[in-house]
Amino acid sequence: MKFLDLCKVYIRSGQGGKGCTSFRREKFIEYGGPDGGDGGRGGDVWAEAVDGLNTLIDFRYQQHFFAGNGVPGMGRQRTGADGDDIVLRVPVGTEILDEDEETVIADLTELGQRVMLAKGGNGGWGNLHFKTSTNQAPRRANPGQPGVERTIWLRLKLIADVGLLGLPNAGKSTFLAATSNARPKIADYPFTTLHPNLGVVGVDGKEFVVADIPGLIEGAHEGRGLGDLFLGHVERCAVLLHLVDGTSGTLLEDWQTIITEIEAYGEGLADKPRVTVLNKIDALDDEERAFLKEELEATTGGKVMLMSGAAGEGVTEVLRALRGYIDENRLREAPEEDTTWRP
Ligand SMILES: Nc1nc2c(ncn2[C@@H]2O[C@H](COP(=O)(O)OP(=O)(O)OP(=O)(O)O)[C@@H](O)[C@H]2O)c(=O)[nH]1
Structure with missing residues (x-):
């Protein structure tokens, strides 16, 4: 264990x-x-x-x-x-x-x-x-x-500040790797090596912890201890980041699948503030981006951000939006300015 x-x-x-x-x-x-x-x-x-x-x-x-x-x-x-x-x-x-x-x-x-x-x-x-x-x-x-x-x-x-949501292939690992591997000293955080679905992410000189929630849900079935661990993460998350794959062709269904899942999970997960992101926009032209954003906003009833985790587009804006939900006291000082994420 x-x-x-x-x-x-x-x-x-x-x-x-x-x-x-x-x-x-x-x-x-x-x-x-x-x-x-x-x-x-x-x-x-x-x-x-x-x-x-x-x-x-x-x-x-x-x-x-x-x-x-x-x-x-x-x-x-x-x-x-x-x-x-x-x-x-x-x-x-x-x-x-x-x-x-x-x-x-x-x-x-x-x-x-x-x-x-x-x-x-x-x-x-x-x-x-x-x-x-x-x-x-x-x-x-x-x-x-x-x-x-x-x-x-x-x-x-209990350590996650942000819970990362999205169907398999939504680009969660790519996002985590791109935003958290900029830290040269990532090995200093013991949990990152024990649990690959966690990342310490820096923006504007501050750090917070992002955890891949579906990965943790899977973990929850592995044993009581891990289940408790997952609950702890969920309780402490200040905000959820929901990545939706803009290239899947089933955007609205994909979004709904995750929403249904977190509602079924309970534990207040569905009531958390959420940042919804249309991901992989590097593969979309301007017209497609605008169309899909509008469609998704109409369904979610809220603002949708555009991002490409792989190409680095819109990532800083997403990190700043997340940071806005996290209590200032919970943010860690980034060790050095150059550990902050940049494309
Ligand atoms: N074009 C494009 N492809 C991306 C982007 N982010 C991820 N991908 C691709 O999408 C596929 C899935 O990415 P992952 O990051 O593994 O997705 P995931 O959500 O972690 O998937 P699971 O590990 O299965 O839960 C990979 O082939 C990535 O190369 C992006 O911003 N743009």
Whole structure:
């Protein structure tokens, strides 16, 4: 069972600071009582679903996360400072699994959702805490509790911003290849090698993820895990891109077949905003283009864009239209300007 994006992370919460053994020492005060303060609490390790991420790629560069240790207590009843918490910032749709890679610790499906993964150790008590009626001068203080160390897995299920629709031969693979292979570092996105029907597409310096929905529907029959994966994609898609082959001779039927399919599928797929594209226009003359566009617009009741994925015509306009539907926060900064698609 392969998942789109999976990485292993080592975390450790902070150790509690140790308690202090100390006695009040001041001029004219004999036998001043115990005044050792408590140690500070160790920092916690949290995970939080944040905006603006759509991969776990950052965890390829950092896998160890340590929260701060608590500071030991001090004399004159001073408590040590608490250790700093640390927060793993993950994309919405990240599942956190235990070391066994099976037990789900948390499923961060909503923006801002947070979960504590390792609690910091309590600080130890200073000797002030141990004073009793029979022992006015305790020499005892506690060590801080140790932090918690554990290995976890992060698994990203939901990543597609755009769902790609179209009958076999509509030109989906050609479009994906043409728009996403401009990225020299595409191998950095682990899921692209695991799942050929996904592409990271750049336009105007921003990136988003396009997934081939029919490919995923087929995948949905392969097993429960993949089915869930598909649902995740569908839920997260901001917009659907429907490619219709302008050279098929059965334009309106082709369009209707897909619409029927997504309506039958349910899960809100048919209610998503849709960009409808008349594809392969390089094979059509001006008259045919105008005729087919008009015909398709009359059927869909909306605007139809013209494109040739193979020749690169109209592609930028389509990408910009898609980008317009995607929340700005969800777009990734393209690594370099020259990774953006161009014909
Ligand atoms: N003339 C022309 N042909 C295209 C264009 N895009 C794709 N094709 C051709 O159409 C055929 C199908 O293209 P694919 O990209 O494989 O179509 P697909 O939708 O991915 O098809 P499946 O993988 O079967 O789902 C191929 O022979 C392509 O060369 C285009 O813009 N213009």
